[in-house]
Amino acid sequence: MSVLSAGHLFTDLNQGAVAALLPFLVAERGISLAAAGALVLAATVSSSVVQPLFGVFSDNRPLAALMPLGVLFAGTGMALAGVAPTYPLILLSVVVSGIGVAAFHPEAARFANYVSGSRRARGMSFFSVGGNAGFALGPALTTPFVLAFGLPGTLFLALPATMMAAVLFVEMPRLLAFSPGETENGGTELAEAPEHWSPFARMVGIVTVRSFVYFGLVAFVASYYERVLGTSPAFGNAALTVMLSAGAVGTLIMGPLADRFGRRAVVAASMLLLPPLIYGFTLSGPVLGMALLALVGAVTVGTFGVTVVMGQEYLPGRIGLAAGITMGLSIGLGGLGAPLLGLLADNAGLSVTMLVIAALPVVGLILALTLPRRVRT
Numbered sequence: 001m002s003v004l005s006a007g008h009l010f011t012d013l014n015q016g017a018v019a020a021l022l023p024f025l026v027a028e029r030g031i032s033l034a035a036a037g038a039l040v041l042a043a044t045v046s047s048s049v050v051q052p053l054f055g056v057f058s059d060n061r062p063l064a065a066l067m068p069l070g071v072l073f074a075g076t077g078m079a080l081a082g083v084a085p086t087y088p089l090i091l092l093s094v095v096v097s098g099i100g101v102a103a104f105h106p107e108a109a110r111f112a113n114y115v116s117g118s119r120r121a122r123g124m125s126f127f128s129v130g131g132n133a134g135f136a137l138g139p140a141l142t143t144p145f146v147l148a149f150g151l152p153g154t155l156f157l158a159l160p161a162t163m164m165a166a167v168l169f170v171e172m173p174r175l176l177a178f179s180p181g182e183t184e185n186g187g188t189e190l191a192e193a194p195e196h197w198s199p200f201a202r203m204v205g206i207v208t209v210r211s212f213v214y215f216g217l218v219a220f221v222a223s224y225y226e227r228v229l230g231t232s233p234a235f236g237n238a239a240l241t242v243m244l245s246a247g248a249v250g251t252l253i254m255g256p257l258a259d260r261f262g263r264r265a266v267v268a269a270s271m272l273l274l275p276p277l278i279y280g281f282t283l284s285g286p287v288l289g290m291a292l293l294a295l296v297g298a299v300t301v302g303t304f305g306v307t308v309v310m311g312q313e314y315l316p317g318r319i320g321l322a323a324g325i326t327m328g329l330s331i332g333l334g335g336l337g338a339p340l341l342g343l344l345a346d347n348a349g350l351s352v353t354m355l356v357i358a359a360l361p362v363v364g365l366i367l368a369l370t371l372p373r374r375v376r377t
Contacts, residue, residue, distance in 0.1 A: 001115050001123055003171045004067075004108050005130030010164040011071050011104045012131040014078040014097050016138020017157060018043045021081060024146050031087055039094050044332055046098025051328025055106035058320030064176060066107040068168035073100025075161020082146065082154025102328060109323030113312050114178040120313075121263060125255025125305035132248040132301060136241075200314035200322070202367045206267060207307050207326055209364040212337035213274065214300050216357045217243065219338045221293065224350045229286050239290045246294035247301025254302035263310045264371045270299045271365035278358035282351065310371075 022036045058066065077097025084090040109127065116123025141160075145153030221243065225236030258266040277299065281292040304327075311322035345353040 001112065001126055003167060003175070004112050004115065005127050007067055007071055007104065007108055007164055007168055008127055008130035009134035009137070010160050011074045011101055011108075012134035013138045013141065013160070014074040014157065015043065015047060015101060016135040017078050017142040017154075018094065018097075018138075020139035020142040021078075021146070021154065024082075024151055025090065028151055029087070029090075031090075035087060039091060042091055042094050043098045046095045047101035048328040048332030050099065050102040051105055051324035051332075052321055053324070054103050055318070055321035055324025055328075058106045058110055058324075059318045062107070062110070062179075062320075064107060064111070064172050065169075066103045067111070068165040068172070070100045070102075070104025070107070071161050071168065072165040073097065074104065075100070075158050075164075078142075079155045079158035079161075082151035102324075105327050106320040106324040109308060109312070109327060110320050111175050111178065113309070113319050113323075114180065115175070116309075119256075119259050120309045121258035121266075121306050122255040124309045125251045125258075125302075128305035128308065129248050129251040132244070132251060132304075136244055136248075195317060196314040196372070199371050200311060202370055203267075203307060203310050203314065204325060204329075206271070206364045206367045208333050209271075209360055209367070210300060210303065210307075211333065212341075213278075213357055213360050215338040216341045216353070216360075217278075217293075217296065217300070219342065220345060220350060220353060223345075224354060225286060225289075228350050229289065231286050235286060239286070239293055242290050243293040243297035244301070246297035250298025250300075250302025251305055253298070255305050258303075258306045258309070262373065263306050263313075264368060264373055266306055267303050267310070267371075268365060268368035270303045271361045271368050273299050274361035275358050278354065278361075282354045282358070 018040060022039065025031050025039075026036055054066065057063070074097050077093045077095070077100060081090050081093040081097070084093050109124070112124055112127040113120060142154065142157065145156045147153075149156075218240065221240045222233065222236035225231045225239055226233050254266055254270070274296065277292055277296045281289050281296065284292055308323055308326045311326040312319040315322040341353055341357065344356060
């Protein structure tokens with residue numbers, strides 16, 4: 001599981017690198033802000049929306065090599081983005097990196113399911129926290145390289161990706177040993193288990209709502225601190241960092257809680273807690289607000305691994321597809337909510353936008369309460 005989580009870290013590191021690279025591309029290559037936004041869209045579509053396709057492939061023709069190849073493509077694509085001579089080639093490099101990210105996740109989540117055994121929520125949370133850490137480390141690793149060497153500094157991103165890919169290739173035989181055996185009919189035990197599409201669809205709705213909340217906060221917390229609370233931009237960014245860091249801690253806490261008290265109970269509790277926490281943030285000053293944001297981050301991000309496990313338990317014969325949708329498509333769809341919330345912020349103000357974000361989890365709570373307490377097998 002440590003290898004899988006590390007692979008997740010070195011894969012998602014490249015997703016975090018995209019945002020860090022944009023200001024340098026605008027300044028040194030003279031690309032427009034619209035073109036920079038198109039790179040973000042390309043990274044999102046290629047890494048998130050495409051994931052279910054790799055999930056279907058993973059379920060029908062399992063290919064463990066997608067894990068090291070995914071890490072390698074993710075890192076190589078971002079490494080080339082800084083040295084590509086033209087905008088179309090920069091765009092192509094970002095898409096290649098995104099496809100690598102998309103290829104890694106369903107197959108790695110499938111093996112995380114196998115390796116976790118009976119403690120799936122705990123194991124998937126450990127796997128997920130690698131991605132959280134990688135996304136946060138992307139800007140921290142990319143920015144110094146580019147400041148020191150200019151845009152060619154992105155070439156250094158190929159080094160950790162290559163090393164992690166090599167580790168995954170070496171560890172592949174040990175990971176394959178965790179795959180479930182065949183049944184007398186020639187299939188696998190997981191493939192012959194019943195599927196529950198209705199609760200899966202409702203759970204995807206919960207993930208989408210959670211993603212609306214997450215991306216809305218990521219997009220506007222720093223601006224809220226500056227424009228509403230009157231702090232410096234640095235203080236707002238520090239508050240955002242606290243929220244994201246607390247999310248990684250929450251991931252490690254909520255996985256074991258889900259194994260002990262049930263997936264549905266933990267997801268419903270998170271949706272119940274978010275409205276008062278976010279509303280309390282809107283009533284607080286900068287310091288108390290930061291403490292509340294830490295709780296918001298822990299509660300929001302903490303259920304990422306839990307919902308992946310729920311999706312795999314609802315579709316036990318399609319765990320790659322389930323992971324591709326819960327980690328990729330539904331989160332990508334949630335990301336589309338940020339521009340809509342941005343339009344609201346432009347027209348009604350950031351305070352109203354925060355209240356809307358606080359109300360969104362109520363929809364998630366209603367959906368969570370409709371989920372079965374246990375999945376019949």
